[in-house]
Amino acid sequence: MTLKDIAEIAGTSLSTVSRSLNNSPLISEETRARIQAIASAHGFQPNASARSLATSRTGTIGLILPENYDRFDGLLYNAALHNDLRRSLERAELDTIVAFKQNRVSRQDNIEKLVTRKKVDGLILVQPDIDRKSVRFLEERTIPYVLIQYPPDEPNPPYDVFYSDSWTGGRIVAQHLLDIGCHRPLCITGGQERQSRQRVDGFRDAYKASGLPEDTVTVLHGDYSAASAAALIHENLENIGNYDALFAVNDLMAFGAMEVLRASGIRIPEDIAVVGFDDTALATALIPSLTSVHQPEEEIAFLACERLLELIDERTEFGRRISEARTTSLQPRLVIRESSGSRRKPAASDGTGAS
Amino acid sequence: MTLKDIAEIAGTSLSTVSRSLNNSPLISEETRARIQAIASAHGFQPNASARSLATSRTGTIGLILPENYDRFDGLLYNAALHNDLRRSLERAELDTIVAFKQNRVSRQDNIEKLVTRKKVDGLILVQPDIDRKSVRFLEERTIPYVLIQYPPDEPNPPYDVFYSDSWTGGRIVAQHLLDIGCHRPLCITGGQERQSRQRVDGFRDAYKASGLPEDTVTVLHGDYSAASAAALIHENLENIGNYDALFAVNDLMAFGAMEVLRASGIRIPEDIAVVGFDDTALATALIPSLTSVHQPEEEIAFLACERLLELIDERTEFGRRISEARTTSLQPRLVIRESSGSRRKPAASDGTGAS
DNA sequence: TGATTTTATGCAAGCGGTTGCGTTATTTTC
DNA sequence: GAAAATAACGCAACCGCTTGCATAAAATCA
The missing domain is CATH 3.40.50.2300 (Response regulator)
Known part of the structure; x- marks a missing residue:
């Protein structure tokens, strides 16, 4: 079924059909309607290659x-x-x-x-x-x-x-953690890409701005995988009591970390608050559900x-x-869930409003 | 840059160029090589629309x-x-x-x-x-x-x-669970689609074939989500001691179930073995890692x-x-991991070899 | 050496649309 | 009422490539 076929059925020229179907103003209202009716009755669809060859647009x-x-x-x-x-x-x-x-x-x-x-x-x-x-x-x-x-x-x-x-993403996590009174955060990064670094930078900058000592934020280096996070936590298990918050630069690592933490009897969020990043479907599936940074995808x-x-x-x-x-x-915006939620302080005392 | 351009550069006709680039046997070895050299030197790529219009193949x-x-x-x-x-x-x-x-x-x-x-x-x-x-x-x-x-x-x-x-998938799970001595399995389905049903059917059929009583397999109905599985386990928490194995028809529900089980102090796999389906990346990320059915995607x-x-x-x-x-x-094939692994019996006693 | 086959290349007709321009019929304008 | 403008439609070129057929040159044969 081509333009030519439609033209024969309608008893018009091929170009009239083309114009009708493209709603050209050169065609009278009746012919256009008549031809469009015929075309749709026959299920006509223009050949994409032919059209793009002529128009140099491919759709x-x-x-x-x-x-x-x-x-x-x-x-x-x-x-x-x-x-x-x-x-x-x-x-x-x-x-x-x-x-x-x-x-x-x-x-x-x-x-x-x-x-x-x-x-x-x-x-x-x-x-x-x-x-x-x-x-x-x-x-x-x-x-x-x-x-x-x-x-x-x-x-x-x-x-x-x-x-x-990403920077803001890291910052709003830090603000939230400061809000709920976490002053000894641990941070797990994913790699050396700008994206991962910026999340950590935003996090660190916010902690610096809060007036806490320079070395408040501890950073460990993972590789985005759950296993890497699990391994990191495992290695540092004896010191884990020093921290009251964990920020992982993606949900998957937060998940891996939570697995080890719970296996070791550490309560979330009572002993340590956990926050992830990306707000993937994993965040709501976890128990406790995971606070995470939602990206406006x-x-x-x-x-x-x-x-x-x-x-x-x-x-x-x-x-x-x-x-x-x-x-x-x-x-991005922070979605607060159970993994950090119940530790939340009643109201802000210092005016830094994290939404 | 079109065939015509190449033809002018090469001093041949357009069709010779076309044939050369399509490795037609009609063209002499030298011209073909010469033209191909020219074409690739100029980064020529044929216009896809024109070609498919002529050949009615789109690639x-x-x-x-x-x-x-x-x-x-x-x-x-x-x-x-x-x-x-x-x-x-x-x-x-x-x-x-x-x-x-x-x-x-x-x-x-x-x-x-x-x-x-x-x-x-x-x-x-x-x-x-x-x-x-x-x-x-x-x-x-x-x-x-x-x-x-x-x-x-x-x-x-x-x-x-x-x-x-899917049926075989369910069956090999059952065989494995029988192998490791689980006689009171609980099964969580995802929905009424054939796929979910067949997984359960295979599972049930294998248990029937083992000679255990008809009502050995208990089935609960979820909706493929982690939350649904978590809810099911939660509701049936007081009876959960009756079961020694849990088969979820996808990894995500296995995950949701495991979350609740562990939160309730039930050990995996010691108290209950858990098996999922699909062998998604989730299976290896979980702790304990999840036994699952791998589909040959x-x-x-x-x-x-x-x-x-x-x-x-x-x-x-x-x-x-x-x-x-x-x-x-x-x-499909079964990938045995920690969530059912350590319960495994040393060697088969009844000859049903699950690989 | 002339007739016949083989080999290498060119010509031109499509493929199925779009669109500038020309043609005809109908209105509008003065 | 004749000239000009407008409206509606058809003709044909073109988009860039493929391919059947014709042609010319070279190779083979009798």
């Missing part, structure tokens, strides 16, 4: 995932983000090609492939192992693209980024898509980006 | 996910499967359009859309809310497609299905892709499926 965007996407901790968080993104894109009738950054067998860069073959109108790069090469490539080609979830390393990067402010997904659509429109109209690149930092 | 397949994909328990398992599938497809240089079955805003059926617009060469349907309508549609159009992870409801369905045998992904490629080839050659539809059931 598809590329969602590029980092190589380590299948690591468990990332899986939980990213899969949710991923779904939110697709949901956002379907509002604009865009299909989504999901790809890893590199094809593992042909070693081809999927970004370059999708772009030069003109399979996509734009790209969403999720937590990319950002390399200057890809960015330069995309900029040279004036391809619409946005980045998600990566605190940029320069103040005003040439691209659009949407990320959840739905909002990030929504805004990133909106922006991408803008960029696509600009490109079809002017051939390139017109508006300036923006770096958008979204604020 | 893209559609991966259709069920609506409830973002439910937590499914997320864990499916996201892993999903990654495995994409990895398998990239071996064949196929891109993947990922879509939910229905567009939530336009209410359009994405299967029909992707197929009639000719955006994909074939489809992989993951745990579809299988409806006769879609199947009939795909069959009429002779579209290559395979189903994953759905025990078919008829013995010889007209499509290709790959699934993990990598193998399923691999076989499903292989088969889909066959179907696509058949269709391009003959216009329709030639080979008969096969139902492929893959065998």
Whole structure:
């Protein structure tokens, strides 16, 4: 079933059919209605390849995932983000090609492939192992693209980024713990990436600002896995009584730590308050439920898509980006649950309001 | 950069370039090499739309996910499967359009859309809310497609299905528990879907076959969530001493149950052995680590892709499926961990060998 | 050496849409 | 009432690639 078939049925020319289906104002109201009726009666759908060949728009965007996407901790968080993104894109009738950054067998860069073959109108790069090469490539080609979830390393990067402010995330955890009277916190990090570091920095900075001694915050280094956190706690079990709070930079490590703590008879939150990060589904499943930092992933997904659509429109109209690149930092919020909740002091005494 | 450009540079005709790049035997070795060199020097990639318009092959397949994909328990398992599938497809240089079955805003059926617009060469349907309508549609159009992870409801369905045998999964759990001397098992189901029921049936059948009384297996009904399992255990806490084993039909419920058990001072596995299902990353993260049924998702992904490629080839050659539809059931295997491990009896006394 | 096959390349017609421009019929304007 | 503007539609070129068929050159054969 092609335009030609519809044209024959309707007894008009092929171009009239095309215009009718695209709601062109050049066509009279009756013919348009008549043709649209015929088309939908026959279940006509335009051939996507033919259309994009003619219009050089594909109606598809590329969602590029980092190589380590299948690591468990990332899986939980990213899969949710991923779904939110697709949901956002379907509002604009865009299909989504999901790809890893590199094809593992042909070693081809999927970004370059999708772009030069003109399979996509734009790209969403999720937590990319950002390399200057890809960015330069995309900029040279004036391809619409946005980045998600990566605190940029320069103040005003040439691209659009949407990320959840890790530093603030760490800070609001610290404020909450100070609020409930925890003055000897232990912190478990995940790695040396900026994201993990910033969470710890925000945490540490807030403790510094509270006037407590410099060395108040103890930091141990894990690798995002539950096992690593469990091992760390296990090794430091004899000193664990020195701490009254535990902040893990992701929920999974909080979980691993809690396992060992409880196995050792340490009560949560009475003996030690525990806070995680990412507010994954794990947080509510745990007993006691886990206080965690919720990242506004739905909002990030929504805004990133909106922006991408803008960029696509600009490109079809002017051939390139017109508006300036923006770096958008979204604020995470703390979800207080049992793992720190019941220790909470009645009311703030020092005016630092953590919401 | 198009074929025409390359042709001008090489001083040949456009069709010679096309044939050279497609390794047609009609072209002499030298010209082919020369043209390929020029093309790759200029980073030429063929326009995907133009090529598929000419060949009616898109180099893209559609991966259709069920609506409830973002439910937590499914997320864990499916996201892993999903990654495995994409990895398998990239071996064949196929891109993947990922879509939910229905567009939530336009209410359009994405299967029909992707197929009639000719955006994909074939489809992989993951745990579809299988409806006769879609199947009939795909069959009429002779579209290559395979189903994953759905025990078919008829013995010889007209499509290709790959699934993990739930019944056997339940059975091997029971055999293991019998092996380690558990004679009073409690079972927590997830829902009324065939998948959940079959896991329980396999479990129950194996216990029946062991010669124990009919009512040996107690079954409680949850909803796949950790909270539901926790609630069930909580309600039945006073009777829990009657049981020496707990089988949950997914890891998440095993997790929820374990939380309550431990909070109540019940030891795992000494007082009660616990077994989950799906062998998600949760299983190794738990303390004690969770015995669970591992589904061969990598193998399923691999076989499903292989088969889909066959179907696509058949269709391009003959216009329709030639080979008969096969139902492929893959065998899950039990991964024994701490939550049931240390209770294990030294050697089998009755010859039922659980591997 | 002329006729026939083989080999290498070019021509041109699609694939199924979109869209600028031309044509015809109908209104509007003075 | 004739000229100009407007409205509705058709023609045909084009998007970039593939491929059947024609052609020319080289190789093989009688």
